[in-house]
Amino acid sequence: MTALTGNMLIAGEPVFGAEAEVRALDPAANAELEPAYGHGGEAEVRRACEAAAAAFAAYRGTTAEERARFLERIADNIEELGDALIERAHAESGLPAGRLTGERARTTGQLRLFAEVVREGSWIGARVDPALPDRTPLPRADIRQRKVPLGPVAVFGASNFPLAFSVAGGDTAAALAAGCPVVVKGHDAHLGTSELVGRAITRAVADSGLPAGTFSLLFGPGPGLGTALVTDPRIQAVGFTGSRAGGLALVRAAAARPQPIPVYAEMSSINPVFLLPGALAERGARLGTEFAGSLTLGSGQFCTNPGLVIAADGHGLDEFLDAAAAAVEQAAPTTMLTPGIAGSYAAGVDELSAHATVLARGPESDAPNACRAALLATDAAGFTAGPQLHQEVFGACSLVIRCRDAAEVRRVAESVEGQLTATVHATEADHAEAAALLGVLELRAGRVLFNGWPTGVEVGHAMVHGGPFPSTSDSRTTSVGTLAIERFLRPVAYQDVPPALLPSALADGNPDGLWRRVDGELGRH
Amino acid sequence: MTALTGNMLIAGEPVFGAEAEVRALDPAANAELEPAYGHGGEAEVRRACEAAAAAFAAYRGTTAEERARFLERIADNIEELGDALIERAHAESGLPAGRLTGERARTTGQLRLFAEVVREGSWIGARVDPALPDRTPLPRADIRQRKVPLGPVAVFGASNFPLAFSVAGGDTAAALAAGCPVVVKGHDAHLGTSELVGRAITRAVADSGLPAGTFSLLFGPGPGLGTALVTDPRIQAVGFTGSRAGGLALVRAAAARPQPIPVYAEMSSINPVFLLPGALAERGARLGTEFAGSLTLGSGQFCTNPGLVIAADGHGLDEFLDAAAAAVEQAAPTTMLTPGIAGSYAAGVDELSAHATVLARGPESDAPNACRAALLATDAAGFTAGPQLHQEVFGACSLVIRCRDAAEVRRVAESVEGQLTATVHATEADHAEAAALLGVLELRAGRVLFNGWPTGVEVGHAMVHGGPFPSTSDSRTTSVGTLAIERFLRPVAYQDVPPALLPSALADGNPDGLWRRVDGELGRH
Structure with missing residues (x-):
């Protein structure tokens, strides 16, 4: 080089x-x-x-x-x-x-x-x-x-x-x-x-x-x-x-x-994560630890960082919060990408803190541009009333919405803006509620995932990294x-174009061996 | 009823x-x-x-x-x-x-x-x-x-x-x-x-x-x-x-x-029609008559009405113009859709007439909202210099651009705005020039057609009725x-969604019998 x-x-x-x-x-x-x-x-x-x-x-x-x-x-x-x-x-x-x-x-x-x-x-x-x-x-x-x-x-x-x-x-x-x-x-x-x-x-x-x-x-x-x-x-x-x-x-x-x-x-996307009662009861503490890992990965500097957690009060939620808070408090401060991003992150956490309860912060650090993870909480009424709480804070910051019951969880789901991802943690016992939630979330997010974490975007044929506004400017x-x-493509129709002038992709006999739709029928013809 | x-x-x-x-x-x-x-x-x-x-x-x-x-x-x-x-x-x-x-x-x-x-x-x-x-x-x-x-x-x-x-x-x-x-x-x-x-x-x-x-x-x-x-x-x-x-x-x-x-x-679209020398020499007069038929059909009230004709001077162009002018002069006045459209049409023809030569008008009529067809002409320099000449006049009005040679024809093609259609009339002798023109036109129009007329839009699988701005607001x-x-659709990804909750289109075993891309491979699987 x-x-x-x-x-x-x-x-x-x-x-x-x-x-x-x-x-x-x-x-x-x-x-x-x-x-x-x-x-x-x-x-x-x-x-x-x-x-x-x-x-x-x-x-x-x-x-x-x-x-x-x-x-x-x-x-x-x-x-x-x-x-x-x-x-x-x-x-x-x-x-x-x-x-x-x-x-x-x-x-x-x-x-x-x-x-x-x-x-x-x-x-x-x-x-x-x-x-x-x-x-x-x-x-x-x-x-x-x-x-x-x-x-x-x-x-x-x-x-x-x-x-x-x-x-x-x-x-x-x-x-x-x-x-x-x-x-x-x-x-x-x-x-x-x-x-x-x-x-x-x-x-x-x-x-x-x-x-x-x-x-x-x-x-x-x-x-x-x-x-x-x-x-x-x-x-x-x-x-x-x-x-x-x-x-x-x-x-x-x-x-x-x-x-x-x-x-x-x-x-921008805050990537809501829904914790259903069965999943919380079965593995609340483990989910808390895993969540904190996804939250603090790469200083939280991912478009798909889980910035919002929604759950109904009940068995397992306290275990989740305790484990998540403990992990956040122990998360080693990591360097953010730029002083501008680090400054915006700190200001964003301060702004959120004025409208929600701080549950945990990562350790303080004298290192330049260090990210102190942050976990906050509010209730559904607070979330609905506070437009600031819907804004992305780019970095390792997440807000937990404690709901009274499943109906309130669903209302919160219906109130979020367009997202890149939405995540559901559920066991089989949660499937009825999960199905209802899936119907709401697939209209609000580009990717819906179960029992995992949104960070980490697979590059494949079926992936969608997109979603309704404001997660992207074009959800299609x-x-x-x-x-x-x-x-980066647009369709063109060729009408009665002489065979000698047709692009080979459209030529008689399909010389390029493409999948083509002939009179509406798909085939290699 | x-x-x-x-x-x-x-x-x-x-x-x-x-x-x-x-x-x-x-x-x-x-x-x-x-x-x-x-x-x-x-x-x-x-x-x-x-x-x-x-x-x-x-x-x-x-x-x-x-x-x-x-x-x-x-x-x-x-x-x-x-x-x-x-x-x-x-x-x-x-x-x-x-x-x-x-x-x-x-x-x-x-x-x-x-x-x-x-x-x-x-x-x-x-x-x-x-x-x-x-x-x-x-x-x-x-x-x-x-x-x-x-x-x-x-x-x-x-x-x-x-x-x-x-x-x-x-x-x-x-x-x-x-x-x-x-x-x-x-x-x-x-x-x-x-x-x-x-x-x-x-x-x-x-x-x-x-x-x-x-x-x-x-x-x-x-x-x-x-x-x-x-x-x-x-x-x-x-x-x-x-x-x-x-x-x-x-x-x-x-x-x-x-x-x-x-x-x-x-x-809006003015749907340019290119008449190449071989086609003009072979059938100039017939093209003129056919063109006038397409132009005056339905009082010219089609998005794909041929509002622009481009040809190089030479054998056959005069025959085309004579036949087209004769047909336009004999075209019976037809009723336009609304008084507003009829008024805009008359004003649009007047505006064009101030910047181009009037070759022919349809017969006068006392009937309300009647459309008098109009055929005008200018040269390439006039077209390039006159932004008014690029605007659609909705109705049976068309403008002929007389060019000096094939190079000038191609420059005019490169200067037109986005179009719903572009048409080429060509014989085999014209194929070299037609191929070059096709490469220009497929980037400027949603549909390119040969040896036909743009009015009449087939509803099928391969049709494109669209095109670059300003013919549409979204060329894709x-x-x-x-x-x-x-x-009216957008893609959603489902990650690790439990089989019981997956939409049937995505279920294992392909119960809906759809064409699906599995690991990138298309098939009914």
């Missing part, structure tokens, strides 16, 4: 931004990290977007095999970065090396999974309705359908997953798989990690013989460079993971364009898992 | 709105039609939306067979209305009875097609990733995915298809198929037609044993009742076909809600054809 340079990467060219000089910070030491990075501005946005638009025709014209190999090459190149990547990501994020090693495996794994998806080809959505020249009263034309990529996509790196939701993260993998060039705005919290991964992608672009504009990496402030990126006329969709305020700003900017575009913003999609490719 | 009453239908109850009294108009005679209808207001919106929300759980809980039979029953009930429906629709719209009979067949046909779609079950998007308890380093949970309906949907009836895009039109059929209750705002231009069809649906709801709130029909002004409907917190999606201004107003209202919701607005979907069901 060559040394870090501080450069952005615009269509393969290193460019040092002239707008401002910034450095990443080691949050464990509050110490700046070399080298300096240059923030770009509107000129660099324009250059990257022009290159992406120029690359689009050739990139979307690649075969499935070419595009799949490109994704695999990015994964290989990331692995080749070796320990240097983990070390830099650790220094910039404060996240432990073990966690980052796992996150790297997830990142390369999802690139390879999307390579399989591209090869399998169902994402093309091929449909063929053959002509019916003898139909009365009117003949039917030959009509075929496939999906085409939207165009250049802007991706915003997230602070909390410097690998899996950043430069080569899920949004980038899905957009590249769909055939869209990508312009990433790297997150200032992990500039060096971003540069390393950006170089890995840039090398894969060159080695795959793709147009250089297929990928660019920019650095700059969200309100400046970020807004310029979202409002550039060549950008056709946006992927974002971050705060509610940041996401809504992008949604507004995209909607105000002369040509509005979709924004997939994954924003997911940002994790193979379905994510659909965010 | 019993007499028209002037009532709205709120969850099965006839309600006479108290906000204003309005009557439909026979545009051929400029004569008001009895009876008076009462416009509703916010109270009626609230009542309809509360009923829809209350109906949602039971309605989405129906089996596929129950829901399919309900859709078929609506179709049966519409047919049972017999000639009375056609006669009233003719009186209210000025459209010929033959056209309306065809439109009724399309309306009942698409309800029955969606019944098949519901039974086939692929819309559920079932995916199963079985647990891998022995996987290292971490076991995999059991994760399954299906799509669930969004919730109550607001549908706005369109003026130009009083049956197929109105009370029981494509949006209603797709939303009901998806499991969403529907609240329709009927169009004031065809109040009696709306009442008749609304009663047919209401009867089907009752006879199917569904909750009354599954369907409501309201009347009222767009800015008042329409906005109240879109901003009601229970409404979760909106279907609209109409003007750009009207669609954008709904998009803005939906985006400003505390919880933003998707709006599927199909707005279609408002015609079976894919339209996806607009």
Whole structure:
């Protein structure tokens, strides 16, 4: 590995931004990290977007095999970065090396999974309705359908997953798989990690013989460079993971364009956990310990952190609370990602504490940017009356809602906003209540899980990491898992297009061997 | 059939709105039609939306067979209305009875097609990733995915298809198929037609044993009742076909809600037609006559009306223009849908005439609300310089862009806004140029067709009636054809949900016999 340079990467060219000089910070030491990075501005946005638009025709014209190999090459190149990547990501994020090693495996794994998806080809959505020249009263034309990529996509790196939701993260993998060039705005919290991964992608672009504009990496402030990126006329969709305020700003900017575009913003979620009486009676104390483990994992810096626990008073709840409080009080303080996040966390816990009872806090710490876990409680009336209690506090903070009975539990379930996840702990004795709750929760969350914890998002075919507003800006999609490719595609119908001009996916005889819907019938025909 | 009453239908109850009294108009005679209808207001919106929300759980809980039979029953009930429906629709719209009979067949046909779609079950998007308890380093949970309906949907009836895009039109059929209750705002231009069809649906709801709130029909002004409907917190999606201004107003209202919701607005399109040299040389005059037929059909009141023709000067273009002009000059004036539309059409043609050369006008007419067809021409420079020339003029008006050569044709193609359709007329000799054009047009239109005319939208599995902005507000979907069901669904993941609580679509052993993706592999398993 060559040394870090501080450069952005615009269509393969290193460019040092002239707008401002910034450095990443080691949050464990509050110490700046070399080298300096240059923030770009509107000129660099324009250059990257022009290159992406120029690359689009050739990139979307690649075969499935070419595009799949490109994704695999990015994964290989990331692995080749070796320990240097983990070390830099650790220094910039404060996240432990073990966690980052796992996150790297997830990142390369999802690139390879999307390579399989591209090869399998169902994402093309091929449909063929053959002509019916003898139909009365009117003949039917030959009509075929496939999906085409939207165009250049802007991706915003997230602070909390410097690998899996950043430069080569899920949004980038899905957009590249769909055939869209990508312009990433790297997150200032992990500039060096971003540069390393950006170089890995840039090398894969060159080695795959793709147009250089297929990928660019920019650095700059969200309100400046970020807004310029979202409002550039060549950008056709946006992927974002971050705060509610940041996401809504992008949604507004995209909607105000002369040509509005979709924004997939994954924003805020408090991920309610419902503890039903049977489960509490059977394993209240164990649930308390497990819950605290999920709560404090990675300083609670997960979109799916369990920020809300709902249970009816009764046998087992006190055991749960005692065990959870004990575990929280013993949870070693861990470094948060940035001073800004640590400050917001502390302020958020203070705000919650003014409206709920503090049950337990993690140990105090003199270490910089340390997260003191927090467990609070209130009753259903307090929760309903306090809009502050519905807001996400990003970090290891959770609020327990003590309800009088099952009916009150259900009313709380009906009052929560849209969520990424909702969790139910239940035994067979709880099934009647659990079934009723499932019917409520599946309309409010992207993922409903039983007898587990919401942290840890499997990257697979069936995963949904999404959900109704405000957990995301678009509940019809997911940002994790193979379905994510659909965010960057749209259907086109081809009517009576001469066989010589039809895309091979729609050609007679199905030369690509795709699953296609012919006259509505699915088959490999 | 019993007499028209002037009532709205709120969850099965006839309600006479108290906000204003309005009557439909026979545009051929400029004569008001009895009876008076009462416009509703916010109270009626609230009542309809509360009923829809209350109906949602039971309605989405129906089996596929129950829901399919309900859709078929609506179709049966519409047919049972017999000639009375056609006669009233003719009186209210000025459209010929033959056209309306065809439109009724399309309306009942698409309800029955969606019944098949519901039974086939692929819309559920079932995916199963079985647990891998022995996987290292971490076991995999059991994760399954299906799509669930969004919730109550607001549908706005369109003026130009009083049956197929109105009370029981494509949006209603797709939303009901998806499991969403529907609240329709009927169009004031065809109040009696709306009442008749609304009663047919209401009867089907009752006879199917569904909750009354599954369907409501309201009347009222767009800015008042329409906005109240879109901003009601229970409404979760909106279907609209109409003007750009009207669609954008709904998009803005939906985006400003505390919880933003998707709006599927199909707005404006000028549907470019490209005439390549081989086709012009072979059949220029015939193309001109055919084009004029497509242009003047139904007074040009189609979203897919060919409002723009692009060709390079050369052999055959003059023959095309002469034939088209002759046909336009002889096109009998036909009645437009409303005085408002007729007035806007006349003003739009005047505005275009100030920026382009008038080649031909249809005969003058003293009949009320008559449409005089219009054919205009300009050159590529004029088109590029005149933003007015890119606007839709709703009616039988089209603009020919005379280009110097193929390169200029392609530049014009690259300059058009998003379109519902783009058409190419080409012979084999044109294929090189047609291929290049296809690559441009498939990124700008929802449907690309060859050697035909864009009017006439087949309702099938492969159809796309949609396209990039401003033709619609959401290019990722279609408002015609079976894919339209996806607009009203979102995916949910079920993680480790006990088998007893899983929806049958996701159960082990595939009891519903669905196409499912198991570990990424598609099959009936």
